[in-house]
Amino acid sequence: MSDWVLDIKAELNNRRNAQSQEEQRRKKRSIYKLPPLILPPSISDDKKKPYQPQAVSFGPYHHGELHLKPVEDHKHRVFLNFLDRPGVCLRTIFNSMLEVAQDLQDSYYPLDPKWENGIEEFVKLMIVDGCFMLEIMRVMTNQPGHNYSDDDPIFSHHGKVCVMPLFKRDMLLLENQLPMLVLFKLMEENDMGGMETLKKLILNFFNRENHGLDMGNCLHILDLYGKTFLYYEPQKDSRESKDILTSRSATELKAAGIRFEKSKSESLNDISFKHGVLSLPKFIVDDITESTFLNLIAFERCHVGAGHDVISFxxxxxxxxxxxxxxxxxxxxxxxxxxxGTDEAAADLFNVMSKDLMIDSSSHLNMVLYDIDFYCSKPWHKWRAMLFHTYFRSPWAIISVVAAIILFVLTTVSTVFIVMGK
Known part of the structure; x- marks a missing residue:
């Protein structure tokens, strides 16, 4: 056998082993630095802003950035306060976190060699940032066991009003996540509860406690938060997905005879079209909607197991x-x-968030659009809508139409009697 054949076989074996190792590491990934496909280096700072922390960093990706350094002193202060409580042992926490350090490192993709090779520094970062994140959520949800003063720059009424909105926004960025395992370990080692207690704490902090059903395994806060929008399971449509020939805006749908109503739930999956009525979930547009949903979309685009429900919505x-x-x-x-702000700003927001996206072909929303398209293709629905909007849009218009009909009938009857009388 020639040397070339032996070399190729050896290379093939090495490639198989490398692929196997890569697959195992890929399964552990959950926190991503946004790739150029989503965040090209050439785009402006304004377009990068929704993905980057403005007040506080968590994890390795933005640690040490100049504009975030003021909070680092507060992290250290809070960490010491955390350790000063009865029963808290730093050595136990450190050893426990060191045991899962490789899994924590594998959660980040890519991870700078500085953190990959310096495992102790990486573990310190996880512990300090994890303690700070837990304290933010515990104190702001009035959990017992803290001793911060009323004039604390973060954990006071002033901090709740002026600082916490910025922290909440930054805690929902994909590049600014901590693995859920970090928070779980910190709670477990300090007898603060298990995973379900942790989930309830997070949901309470983000005012999503009424949307947290059985969401299974959650990789980090952004993952858990995103699942609170997707708790409704739509009915499976056995029909084959079909191409949509046209697309119509809400005002065009109304002109075609379609009515709108609010869905029974606020789940983004709770969208249906029946008997000329399009049901849509309530959706809040505020100052952090763009940032939060762009990061949920980025997570779905980067993480294979995240699904495509937010993208489709x-x-x-x-x-x-x-x-x-x-x-x-x-x-x-x-x-x-x-x-x-204005309705125009809200419309622009949807147009910005949807850039380069498409509905998943397996989503029930494809069939909803097809049913809408089929409904609008029937001219009778449009004629009925025009009749209603023209003649029945107000009580006075209805009275006028009824009066006109009565007058027409009386005139006709009178004419008939006159003709018959001759």
Whole structure:
């Protein structure tokens, strides 16, 4: 056998082993530095802003950045306060975290060699940032066991009003996550509860406690938060997915005879179309909507097991929201709650978030759009809508139409009697 054949076989074996190792590491990934596909280096700072922390860093990706350094002193202060409580042992915490350090490192992709090779420094970072994150959530949800003063710059009423909104935003960025295992270990080693207690704490902090059902394994806070929008399971549609020939905005759908109503739940999956009625979930548009949903979308694009529900929802909304009048129409039905400014700004937000996205072909939303398209293709629905909007839009219009009909009938009867009398 030639040397070339032997070399190729050896290379093939090495490649198989490397692939196997890569697959194992890939399964552990959950926190990603945004790739150029999502965040090209050439884009402006304004477009990068929704993905980057403004007040506090968690984890290795933004640690040490100049504009985030003021909070590092507070992290150390809070960490010492955490350790000063009865029963808390730093050595126990450190050894426990060191045991799972490799899994924690594998959660980040990519991870700078500085953190990959310096395992002790990496573990210190996980512990300090994890303690700070836990303290933020515990104190702000009035959990017992803390002793911060009333004039504390973070853990006071002043901090709750001025600082916490910034922290909440930064805690929902994909590049700013800590593995859920870090928070779980810290709670477990300090007898603060298990995973379910941790999930309840997170949901309470983000005011999503009424949306937290059995969400299974959650990789980090962003993952858990995203699942609170997707608790409704739509009915499976056995029909084969079909191409949509046209797309219409909300105002165009209304002109075609389609009515809108608010869904029974607020799950992004709770969208249906039946008997000319399009049901949509209530959706709040505020100052952090863009940042939060762009990061949820980025997580779905980077993480194979995250699904595509948020992507499909935003893509669907982009179909029916083109202009400010579409936002105005949906707002009048309680579907869009716009706290972000003008209707035009809210419409632009959906257009920005949906850039380069498409509805998953397996999503039930494809069939919803197909049913809408089929409904709009029937001219009778449009004629009925025009009749209703023209003649029955107000009580006075209805009275006028009824009076006209009565007058027409009386005139006709009178004419008939006159003719018959001759």
């Amino acid at each position: 935003i893509s669907f909304m982009d179909v029916i929201v083109n202009q400010d009048r579409d936002i105005s129409l949906l707002s009048s039905h309680g579907i869009i709650l716009n706290f972000a």
